[in-house]
Amino acid sequence: xxxxxxxxxxxxxxxxxxxxxxxxxxxxxxxxxxxxxxxxxxxxxxxxxxxxxxxxxxxxxxxxxxxxxxxxxxxxxxxxxxxxxxxxxxxxxxxxxxxxxxxxxxxxxxxxxxxxxxxxxxxxxxxxxxxxxxxxxxxxxxxxxxxxxxxxxxxxxxxxxxxxxxxxxxxxxxxxxxxxxxxxxxxxxxxxxxxxxxxxxxxxxxxxxxxxxxxxxxxxxxxxxxxxxxxxxxxxxxxxxxxxxxxxxxxxxxxxxxxxxxxxxxxxxxxxxxxxxxxxxxxxxxxxxxxxxxxxxxxxxxxxxxxxxxxxxxxxxxxxxxxxxxxxxxxxxxxxxxxxxxxxxxxxxxxxxxxxxxxxxxxxxxxxxxxxxxxxxxxxxxxxxxxxxxxxxxxxxxxxxxxxxxxxxxx
Ligand SMILES: *Cc1c(COP(=O)(O)O)cnc(C)c1O
Numbered sequence: 001x002x003x004x005x006x007x008x009x010x011x012x013x014x015x016x017x018x019x020x021x022x023x024x025x026x027x028x029x030x031x032x033x034x035x036x037x038x039x040x041x042x043x044x045x046x047x048x049x050x051x052x053x054x055x056x057x058x059x060x061x062x063x064x065x066x067x068x069x070x071x072x073x074x075x076x077x078x079x080x081x082x083x084x085x086x087x088x089x090x091x092x093x094x095x096x097x098x099x100x101x102x103x104x105x106x107x108x109x110x111x112x113x114x115x116x117x118x119x120x121x122x123x124x125x126x127x128x129x130x131x132x133x134x135x136x137x138x139x140x141x142x143x144x145x146x147x148x149x150x151x152x153x154x155x156x157x158x159x160x161x162x163x164x165x166x167x168x169x170x171x172x173x174x175x176x177x178x179x180x181x182x183x184x185x186x187x188x189x190x191x192x193x194x195x196x197x198x199x200x201x202x203x204x205x206x207x208x209x210x211x212x213x214x215x216x217x218x219x220x221x222x223x224x225x226x227x228x229x230x231x232x233x234x235x236x237x238x239x240x241x242x243x244x245x246x247x248x249x250x251x252x253x254x255x256x257x258x259x260x261x262x263x264x265x266x267x268x269x270x271x272x273x274x275x276x277x278x279x280x281x282x283x284x285x286x287x288x289x290x291x292x293x294x295x296x297x298x299x300x301x302x303x304x305x306x307x308x309x310x311x312x313x314x315x316x317x318x319x320x321x322x323x324x325x326x327x328x329x330x331x332x333x334x335x336x337x338x339x340x341x342x343x344x345x346x347x348x349x350x351x352x353x354x355x356x357x358x359x360x361x362x363x364x365x366x367x368x369x370x371x372x373x374x375x376x377x378x379x380x381x382x383x384x385x386x387x388x389x390x391x392x393x394x395x396x397x398x399x400x401x402x403x404x405x406x407x408x409x410x411x
Contacts, residue, residue: 041377042229099234114164248268
């Protein structure tokens with residue numbers, strides 16, 4: 001394979017059709033930010049939007065804003081915009097709550113829709129909150145309901161007539177390995193089971209087509225590749241064919257058919273809005289809208305193409321120049337998401353040494369270094385410079401000092 005130089009990466013940046021999008025984001029000078037898969041960067045327009053919503057809408061129009069500025073419609077307005085990014089139809093997506101809460105609501109609804117079936121299926125090593133929420137749901141369900149956590153290789157074989165719902169994350173948070181959504185969804189349906197896909201590492205990272213894959217339900221995160229800001233609202237998707245069968249375990253007033261009739265008796269909305277619970281988080285939603293608008297303005301196929309190149313080049317350089325690390329993400333581009341993980345037992349200290357050099361990746365215990373390549377604001381030279389820094393850190397043992405070994409709460 002050709003030995004690459006920094007010059008090759010500069011040339012790629014020159015011909016990059018997405019290069020101008022970097023200017024939409026407010027990144028600190030000199031920072032190489034490879035953590036957009038964990039907290040997306042700040043869109044410049046978000047600052048202006050925050051001021052407008054706080055000062056003008058909240059400050060001046062006060063409670064009128066629920067109507068005047070359509071705050072009340074935020075979950076569906078944002079959901080409809082997001083639908084275009086994930087291959088959903090209008091009226092099938094809501095922006096609301098957190099991913100964790102949405103998993104709970106949808107998994108509970110799925111159990112009800114498949115009453116009589118006992119199994120919820122997921123995989124070990126799934127993102128912890130997904131498993132925790134399912135464990136909590138089992139605790140609150142009838143005693144025969146159980147959560148079966150089976151390895152990826154066995155998953156297909158374990159789907160049967162007793163399976164109510166399969167809950168999986170499309171792109172794995174640690175390894176970046178992507179499931180074949182179409183095949184697994186078909187498999188679940190063969191046995192009459194429902195499937196819920198967690199798109200937290202997919203939405204805004206790669207093209208997703210929920211309609212084509214005939215997916216039943218999905219959830220995902222607003223603060224990663226959608227650049228919604230810390231704690232941004234999440235989203236949920238339910239295929240229209242299921243809407244009238246949906247029951248929510250969190251039957252709050254925003255899911256009521258007429259919330260402002262203030263009736264004693266809960267009566268669900270006749271559309272996806274029945275999956276809402278309480279008052280939407282307006283300030284956070286307004287910022288998420290800025291991020292969604294940016295993603296909607298770009299061709300996801302171009303994003304995917306650049307993502308494949310950035311992640312592929314990173315893997316290639318690590319293997320050529322940095323043999324200390326084991327690459328744990330797939331080589332096969334078809335089943336690789338937009339981040340790459342490498343393994344080293346000193347991973348935590350190495351990440352801290354990188355952060356000191358203004359290069360941000362993250363660490364996932366016990367030994368994983370994770371690098372997100374968000375095509376809209378990551379340059380090709382960033383890939384080169386990151387591997388260059390890793391080479392230097394390893395050659396000089398620069399990670400090996402006390403200050404890099406003290407773990408913070410958030411890694
Ligand atoms: C980030 C992430 C979440 C986050 O859930 P929150 O409720 O927002 O904390 C859930 N699932 C997956 C797969 C994730 O990557």
